[in-house]
Amino acid sequence: MYVYILTNTGLTVLYIGVTNDLARRLYQHSTGRGDASKFTGRYQADLLVYFEQLPDAAQAISREKVLKGWSRAKKNALVAAFNPDWKAIDLETWEG
Structure with a gap:
């Protein structure tokens, strides 16, 4: 299970979610871009800047x-400690 944080290109919003398949969920967010009925679509928050893996759903939901x-300041500090440049994370090349 994963807890993750997405942002948009302007770094103006943060979206925190939980999933058991991070790659699939990121794809879903990216294909819903611009969908005004969804938070990530409305704010175009589809850039992964932070994630952590947890052993089970209960722990992931609790952490979320x-x-x-x-x-916001504490969330920013968490992301900056994990990903100092706030670069969008590509799961296929991330070496964390």
Whole structure:
């Protein structure tokens, strides 16, 4: 299971989600780009800037709730510690 953070090209929004298949979920976000009925589509947040793998769904959901409760500054610090340049992460080439 994964908890992940997406942003848009302007870095103006953060979206936090949870999934069991990160590659599939990123594809779903990218194909929904521009869909005003969805948060990630409305704000074009489809750039992966952070993720962490957790052993099971309960832990992933719990971690997602914790992150969603954080201030924007704390979320920014988490991303910056993991991905200092805030570059979009390509899962096929990420060496983390």
